[in-house]
Amino acid sequence: MxxxxxxxxxxxxxxxxxxxxxAMDTSVRxxxxxxxxxxxxxxxxxxxxxxxxxxxxxxxxxxxxxGAPVAMIFYRTFEHGLAPAWNAVTQPNAMHAxxxxxxxxxxxxxxxxxxxIGIALLMERGRMxxxxxxxxxxxxxxxxxxxxxxxxxxxxYGRTGWFGNWLTAHSxxxxxxxxxxxxATAFVSLPFVxxxxxxxxxxxxxxxxxxxxxxxxxxxxxxxxVTLPAIRWGVVYGVVLTTARALGEFGAVSIVSxxxxxxxxxxxxxxxxxxxxxxxxxAYAAAVVLALLAFATxxxxxxxxxxxxxxxxx
Amino acid sequence: xxxxxxGVSKHFGTxxxxxxxxxxxxxxxxxxxxxxxxxxxxxxxxxxxxLETPDTxxxxxxxxxxxxxxxxxxxxxxxxxxxxxxxxxxxxxxxAFGLNVRHExxxxxxxxxxxxxxxxxxDGLAKRYPAQLSGGQLQRxxxxxxLAPKPEVLLLDEPFGALxxxxxxxxxxxxxxxxxxxxxxxxxxxxxxxxxxxxxxxIVVMNAGRIEQAGTPHELYEHPSNEFxxxxxxPVNRLGDALLRPHDIQILPYPDSNTVEALVRRVVHLxxxxxxxxxxxxxxxxxxxxxxxxAAELELAEGQILAARLPAxxxxx
Numbered sequence: 001m002x003x004x005x006x007x008x009x010x011x012x013x014x015x016x017x018x019x020x021x022x023a024m025d026t027s028v029r030x031x032x033x034x035x036x037x038x039x040x041x042x043x044x045x046x047x048x049x050x051x052x053x054x055x056x057x058x059x060x061x062x063x064x065x066x067g068a069p070v071a072m073i074f075y076r077t078f079e080h081g082l083a084p085a086w087n088a089v090t091q092p093n094a095m096h097a098x099x100x101x102x103x104x105x106x107x108x109x110x111x112x113x114x115x116x117i118g119i120a121l122l123m124e125r126g127r128m129x130x131x132x133x134x135x136x137x138x139x140x141x142x143x144x145x146x147x148x149x150x151x152x153x154x155x156x157y158g159r160t161g162w163f164g165n166w167l168t169a170h171s172x173x174x175x176x177x178x179x180x181x182x183x184a185t186a187f188v189s190l191p192f193v194x195x196x197x198x199x200x201x202x203x204x205x206x207x208x209x210x211x212x213x214x215x216x217x218x219x220x221x222x223x224x225x226v227t228l229p230a231i232r233w234g235v236v237y238g239v240v241l242t243t244a245r246a247l248g249e250f251g252a253v254s255i256v257s258x259x260x261x262x263x264x265x266x267x268x269x270x271x272x273x274x275x276x277x278x279x280x281x282x283a284y285a286a287a288v289v290l291a292l293l294a295f296a297t298x299x300x301x302x303x304x305x306x307x308x309x310x311x312x313x314x
Numbered sequence: 315x316x317x318x319x320x321g322v323s324k325h326f327g328t329x330x331x332x333x334x335x336x337x338x339x340x341x342x343x344x345x346x347x348x349x350x351x352x353x354x355x356x357x358x359x360x361x362x363x364x365l366e367t368p369d370t371x372x373x374x375x376x377x378x379x380x381x382x383x384x385x386x387x388x389x390x391x392x393x394x395x396x397x398x399x400x401x402x403x404x405x406x407x408x409x410a411f412g413l414n415v416r417h418e419x420x421x422x423x424x425x426x427x428x429x430x431x432x433x434x435x436x437d438g439l440a441k442r443y444p445a446q447l448s449g450g451q452l453q454r455x456x457x458x459x460x461l462a463p464k465p466e467v468l469l470l471d472e473p474f475g476a477l478x479x480x481x482x483x484x485x486x487x488x489x490x491x492x493x494x495x496x497x498x499x500x501x502x503x504x505x506x507x508x509x510x511x512x513x514x515x516x517i518v519v520m521n522a523g524r525i526e527q528a529g530t531p532h533e534l535y536e537h538p539s540n541e542f543x544x545x546x547x548x549p550v551n552r553l554g555d556a557l558l559r560p561h562d563i564q565i566l567p568y569p570d571s572n573t574v575e576a577l578v579r580r581v582v583h584l585x586x587x588x589x590x591x592x593x594x595x596x597x598x599x600x601x602x603x604x605x606x607x608x609a610a611e612l613e614l615a616e617g618q619i620l621a622a623r624l625p626a627x628x629x630x631x
Contacts, residue, residue: 207394207396207398208398208399208400208401210365210385210392210394210398211392211394211398211400211456211459212400212411212415213364213365213384213385213386214363214364214365214385214386214388214390214391214392214460215386215391215411215412215415215459215460215462215463216386216387216412216415216416216463217386217411217412217415218386218415221415225400225411225415226400229402229403230400230401230402
């Protein structure tokens with residue numbers, strides 16, 4: 001229970017290599033005749049070297065890909081001290097972009113959490129036909145480029161789009177305003193909760209839900225008291241990924257927002273805007289804020305994970 | 315509450331799990347559904363509980379037709395084969411679940427849960443989580459949980475299947491005594507004829523989606539209505555179409571007009587019981603079950619030729 005939350009994604013790969021490592025060792029140990037203790041300790045050497053080598057390569061890859069660039073951003077932001085960076089991020093436009101990003105996350109994440117759990121339940125517990133088709137549809141946002149998402153939203157909700165006339169008649173503005181940005185962000189971050197929840201639901205099985213039913217629980221009570229607590233870590237992980245994706249979304253939002261400074265500029269759009277206007281301090285400082293938000297999301301989750309595992313089992 | 319099943323059929327794709335089954339279980343009885351795997355016994359149990367919908371037929375519990383009722387309104391306690399514990403809840407909360415979903419007052423819940431934990435001998439483990447319990451303890455927790463809302467009917471799906479032999483024997487004995495104490499109509503599913511004979515007052519033998527015979531253990535053993543029941547309940551010898559019980563074969567030192575010659579092929583001492591493998595003059599092999607006193611009197615040894623008196627064999631059309 002304790003390592004449940006991260007196990008499938010983070011620890012999983014390492015656990016697997018450790019296990020095979022052990023399996024290889026035993027096979028080596030069985031082979032030599034008795035009384036040759038030294039030989040088999042030596043023969044474990046190459047396996048150990050291979051394991052260390054693998055770790056080195058993995059760490060190097062992570063460093064080159066992730067560590068160095070992120071460190072550089074932090075370095076460039078604070079190379080002239082705290083004051084310039086602080087001034088850059090407290091600019092009215094920067095503040096507005098920050099709060100707009102938070103607003104989008106606050107709307108999109110709950111929406112997609114409910115939708116994601118609903119989709120997962122339909123796929124794992126529903127009896128309807130075409131469940132595999134639903135699975136494909138859920139994965140679409142992974143496959144389609146966000147730019148295409150932005151353009152298609154423009155085609156449907158834009159002034160010349162399908163609903164354009166109707167929307168104009170009712171003076172509802174979707175494109176170049178927050179509703180359109182919510183739609184774009186929701187679209188690109190839809191799959192995460194569903195994709196993280198489906199395997200957990202599958203593993204849980206239906207026994208405990210049926211047990212709840214025989215004990216007199218309604219489907220609603222069963223969901224809240226039995227199913228949801230059992231799948232919560234899948235959901236939480238999905239929520240974290242959704243939050244990260246929603247915070248960082250650039251392509252689709254860039255098209256539907258019109259990138260109006262101080263109005264429809266999210267934090268990533270603001271970073272791009274500052275960068276294009278040769279305001280590197282502003283760009284780096286805003287980028288650091290984005291990175292810190294992401295770290296905060298991850299940290300919140302691991303804190304929650306720790307607390308709950310202490311509260312529950314072993 | 316008596317349970318009646320009328321003309322129930324159930325198909326899974328092309329597989330016929332139940333083929334027009336009729337059965338009656340008396341109020342307050344302890345009944346075993348016995349059969350090999352795939353005989354439909356678990357499906358029948360799940361249909362009675364409302365966890366599975368029959369294709370045809372009806373289920374009546376205590377005179378009330380419940381075929382269309384969902385599981386939660388049937389007043390049935392169900393113990394799952396793998397216990398289906400709520401892993402995120404303590405033992406206490408597991409047992410209290412059926413009371414909490416009915417919004418019973420806290421004090422009443424506490425009293426009932428403590429009473430049940432005492433009954434299943436889990437007092438002191440109330441704050442544990444299912445992951446910290448042994449198989450036998452989980453089984454008893456599942457039973458306490460099922461009994462908490464005071465069901466009129468208790469259904470158990472292979473309740474002892476996943477336990478080791480010693481715990482299994484203990485729990486069998488205990489289930490029987492529990493039933494004497496609380497008198498709830500109980501049905502359990504098993505594929506183990508010895509377990510069924512040991513625990514149940516009434517046995518329903520199932521095979522290939524049909525009920526072969528229902529009756530007391532004694533009736534089934536002494537008067538099996540067909541070959542399947544006779545060979546499934548208790549050991550048998552097969553001589554062509556005829557079946558005989560090994561303990562009905564008498565071994566005598568000298569032949570008389572009702573005996574045949576038999577060559578002792580092997581003698582196996584199984585404690586009180588001795589298993590004698592014999593070859594008849596026509597070359598057919600059978601085995602007989604004798605007590606160790608008889609074996610000692612006859613001085614049974616391999617290669618000996620003795621006389622065997624065969625009982626009237628049973629032939630089922």
